[in-house]
Amino acid sequence: MTKHNTIAIIGGGVIGLSIGWQLLRRGKKVDIFERGEAGKSASWVSAGMLAPVSEAGFEEMDLLQLNLASIEQFPRFADELKEDTGIDIDFRTEGTMMIAVDRDQSEHLRRLYEFREKIELPVEWLTGSEAREREPELSPAIKSAVWIPNDYQVDNRKLIHALIEAVKKLNGSLYEQTPVESIETSGKKLTGISANGEHRHYSEVVIANGAWARSIKGLPEDIRPPVRPVKGQILTLRMTDDFTLRKVIRSPEAYFAPKKDGRLIIGATVEEKGFETYPTAGGIKDILESAWEAVPGIYDLPLEEINVGLRPASRDNAPIISDTPLAGLYIATGHYRHGILLTPVTAYEIADLIINGKPSELIQPFSLLRFK
Numbered sequence: 001m002t003k004h005n006t007i008a009i010i011g012g013g014v015i016g017l018s019i020g021w022q023l024l025r026r027g028k029k030v031d032i033f034e035r036g037e038a039g040k041s042a043s044w045v046s047a048g049m050l051a052p053v054s055e056a057g058f059e060e061m062d063l064l065q066l067n068l069a070s071i072e073q074f075p076r077f078a079d080e081l082k083e084d085t086g087i088d089i090d091f092r093t094e095g096t097m098m099i100a101v102d103r104d105q106s107e108h109l110r111r112l113y114e115f116r117e118k119i120e121l122p123v124e125w126l127t128g129s130e131a132r133e134r135e136p137e138l139s140p141a142i143k144s145a146v147w148i149p150n151d152y153q154v155d156n157r158k159l160i161h162a163l164i165e166a167v168k169k170l171n172g173s174l175y176e177q178t179p180v181e182s183i184e185t186s187g188k189k190l191t192g193i194s195a196n197g198e199h200r201h202y203s204e205v206v207i208a209n210g211a212w213a214r215s216i217k218g219l220p221e222d223i224r225p226p227v228r229p230v231k232g233q234i235l236t237l238r239m240t241d242d243f244t245l246r247k248v249i250r251s252p253e254a255y256f257a258p259k260k261d262g263r264l265i266i267g268a269t270v271e272e273k274g275f276e277t278y279p280t281a282g283g284i285k286d287i288l289e290s291a292w293e294a295v296p297g298i299y300d301l302p303l304e305e306i307n308v309g310l311r312p313a314s315r316d317n318a319p320i321i322s323d324t325p326l327a328g329l330y331i332a333t334g335h336y337r338h339g340i341l342l343t344p345v346t347a348y349e350i351a352d353l354i355i356n357g358k359p360s361e362l363i364q365p366f367s368l369l370r371f372k
C-alpha cells in the first residue's frame, strides 16, 4: 500500500491524537496506529492536572517554560476542539493548593514556596486556617499551604473523547488494535512502517506511543528514544452531596483532582516497575493513607475505580519533541508527569515542525540529540 502524502502517527493517546488532529487542521492526511484502544493507556489513567507551577523542579527551567507555554495555549486548544466537535473538555481554573500536614512537610513546602517566589511564579503562602477557609474539607491538622492560582485542570477523559471525535470528523484514519512493529528504512531513507505484519509506505512518521516508543524495531540505536515506563497507581472516588472539593489539592504524597461530574481522582504512586500494570495492596494503601490524612472526609466516599498507568519518562525526565537524523521521522514522547499539560504545545509544535521543517526555539532543548 503506498500512501506517500499521508503522515503515519504511531500511538493513539492524547499526544498522537492531538498531533494528528492539528495536522488534519493544517490540511494534511494522517493515519494513526494504536496498539490497543485509543486513549486507554496513560492518557486515561491521569488526573488531568495542569500543574506547571506546582510541579516546577529546581533544575528544570527549560521544562518550566515549555509547561507555561502549554498551559497558556490550553484555552485556544479547548476552543478549537469545541469548534470541531462541540465537546467541552472542562478546562477548570479554580486553581491549586499545595498543603503540608506536619512540621517537616511545612518546612519543605516553605522551600518550594521560596523557590517559586524567587523565579517570580504567582504563589501565596497560607496558614492552615486560611487554607481551610478556602477548602473546608481539608483536615484541621493542616499546618500551612501554598496557593497557586494559575495551575488548572481538565477532564482528561473528555479530552480523549474530543480528540478521537476531532480526528474522525476531519477524516483522519484511526487504526486501533494495530501495533506497529517496526520502522522501515532503505539505506538512510525512511520508507514506512510495518503494522500488524503489513508493510505500509510513508515518507513521514511520528513516534508518539509513550512508554512503548523504545520497543519499535528497525531504528538505529542513536535514534531510539530513551524512554522507560514509570508506573502510577491512581483511584477514583465519587463525591457525595455532603462532600465538596473544587480546587486541585496536592500533599507531598497524594493529590486530589475533583471533576465536574462528581468523580474525585486521587493519585498517585511513582514506581520503577517496568511494564507491570497491576495495582498493589501496598500502593493503594499508601495513596489512601496520605489522602485521608489531608482530607479525612474521603473515608465514606464510594470507591469507583483503581487504575494503573505507565508514564513515559526519558533519561532526564523531560519530553522528546523532536525531528531526528532520519529525514521524515519525528518523535513526541517522554512527557512523564506532564502528558496532559503538554498536549497543546506538543501538537502545535510537531505539526509546525513537519510543515516548516524547522524546530522552534521553544522545543530546541527537547531534541533527541541531547542524549548523544
Ligand code: GLY
Binding pocket: 049, 232, 267, 268, 311, 336, 337, 338
Ligand atoms: N502529574 C501527576 C502524575 O504523574 O502522577
